[in-house]
Amino acid sequence: xxxxxxxxxxxxxxxxxxxxxxxxxxxxxxxxxxxxxxxxxxxxxxxxxxxxxxxxxxxxxxxxxxxxxxxxxxxxxxxxxxxxxxxxxxxxxxxxxxxxxxxxxxxxxxxxxxxxxxxxxxxxxxxxxxxxxxxxxxxxxxxxxxxxxxxxxxxxxxxxxxxxxxxxxxxxxxxxxxxxxxxxxxxxxxxxxxxxxxxxxxxxxxxxxxxxxxxxxxxxxxxxxxxxxxxxxxxxxxxxxxxxxxxxxxxxxxxxxxxxxxxxxxxxxxxxxxxxxxxxxxxxxxxxxxxxxxxxxxxxxxxx
Numbered sequence: 001x002x003x004x005x006x007x008x009x010x011x012x013x014x015x016x017x018x019x020x021x022x023x024x025x026x027x028x029x030x031x032x033x034x035x036x037x038x039x040x041x042x043x044x045x046x047x048x049x050x051x052x053x054x055x056x057x058x059x060x061x062x063x064x065x066x067x068x069x070x071x072x073x074x075x076x077x078x079x080x081x082x083x084x085x086x087x088x089x090x091x092x093x094x095x096x097x098x099x100x101x102x103x104x105x106x107x108x109x110x111x112x113x114x115x116x117x118x119x120x121x122x123x124x125x126x127x128x129x130x131x132x133x134x135x136x137x138x139x140x141x142x143x144x145x146x147x148x149x150x151x152x153x154x155x156x157x158x159x160x161x162x163x164x165x166x167x168x169x170x171x172x173x174x175x176x177x178x179x180x181x182x183x184x185x186x187x188x189x190x191x192x193x194x195x196x197x198x199x200x201x202x203x204x205x206x207x208x209x210x211x212x213x214x215x216x217x218x219x220x221x222x223x224x225x226x227x228x229x230x231x232x233x234x235x236x237x238x239x240x241x242x243x244x245x246x247x248x249x250x251x252x253x254x255x256x257x258x259x260x261x262x263x264x265x266x267x268x269x270x271x272x273x274x275x276x277x278x279x280x281x282x283x284x285x286x287x288x289x290x291x292x293x294x295x296x297x298x299x300x301x302x303x304x
Contacts, residue, residue, distance in 0.1 A: 001025065002026075002071065003019055003025070003026050003027070003073070003074060004026075004027045004073045005076060006028075006029045006074070006075050006076070006077060006088075007075060007078075008028050008030060008039075008136065009077070009078075010131050010138055011102060011126065011128070012074065012076035013028075013138040014128060014130040017057045017170075019168075020058070020059055021169070021170060022170075026060070027059060028059050028060075028061050029061075029066075030062070030063060033063070035135075036061055038135050038136070039136055042134075042135060042137070043056075044058040044136070045058070045136050045138065047139075047140070048140065049140045050140050050141070050142070050143065064089050064092075067092070069093075070093055071094060073089075073093075073098065073099045074100045074102055075099060075100070077103065079103050079107070079108050079269045079271075079272035080267065080271060083108075086116070095118045096119070096120060098122065099112065099120065099121050100123075100148065101121070101124065102124040102146070104186070105271075105272025105273045105276060109121070109123050109151050112151075116152075119152070121152040122148055123148070123150075123151045124146055124148045125179070125183055125185070126145070128140075128143065128144045128145070129141035141254060143170075144172070145173070147173075147174050147175075148173060148176070149179025151179065180233070181235075184233055187273060187276065188228070188244075189240075189243060190256075191220065191224055191273050191277055191291070192207075192224070193207060194257065194259070194268075195273075195274055195295075195298050196217065196220070197255065197259045198256065198258040198259040198262040198298060198301075199294070199297055199298065203252060203254060204247070204248045204251045205248055205251070208245045208248045208249050208252070209252075217245065218241055220290055220294065221239070223281075223291050224240060227277055227280050227281045227288065230284040231280060257269075262301050265302055265303050266303055268298055268303070270299060274291050274294055
């Protein structure tokens with residue numbers, strides 16, 4: 001079974017390694033010749049597990065302009081790069097290509113479904129933790145689960161078990177009939193943790209342990225819950241705030257992805273996280289001043 005992975009960040013490299021370990025044919029699509037040269041210089045993917053054990057895998061690397069058709073594709077780029085990613089390989093997509101969007105944020109999913117009606121489009125939400133220590137050197141920071149569900153009306157949930165191997169020891173994958181719920185849950189938690197940790201320059205755990213930070217979490221959670229209630233989109237049986245603090249404590253020593261992006265002066269996904277929430281609040285005529293403040297503050301950060 002052949003899979004292409006577009007987006008050689010931490011999650012893309014993690015999935016590439018785990019799929020290869022499950023004896024799948026994996027091809028990673030790299031942005032340009034410079035990235036291809038870097039990949040060849042590193043001699044494949046380097047994987048470190050949570051017990052500091054190291055191993056290697058060797059997926060074939062391709063460039064987007066390759067002519068070979070793509071039948072199964074994971075897109076693990078940043079949300080704001082989704083359109084460019086699709087455009088770069090659109091000529092390689094065939095009728096019934098399966099595309100899994102494993103990304104933070106929301107908004108890009110609808111765009112892909114609308115642009116590629118001939119493809120099976122899936123959404124995925126993951127709690128796996130991973131980070132790159134250098135290009136193509138991925139370290140597993142936590143073992144979670146990935147929830148996958150259909151987005152496009154063209155496909156059926158029953159199609160997906162045929163795509164992944166039955167046995168994947170290093171990844172836990174579940175199917176859902178309601179991927180929207182899981183995407184919203186991930187979005188809501190990220191919208192509270194990511195911008196606050198980036199602006200406060202702190203690890204995730206500080207949001208729970210510092211009283212002044214807890215107050216800020218409470219404010220943003222209340223604004224998010226007001227929006228989801230107006231959209232008739234339930235999140236949790238109990239409060240969002242409780243789940244944000246739980247995630248912050250479970251990942252206490254971690255720096256959020258947005259904190260890392262701000263620190264390294266990279267473009268953030270704020271427009272697809274808090275920005276998506278702000279767009280929904282505008283549609284409903286709701287005032288969310290703290291969320292708007294977070295967006296403005298993150299957008300003001302310098303990036304290349």
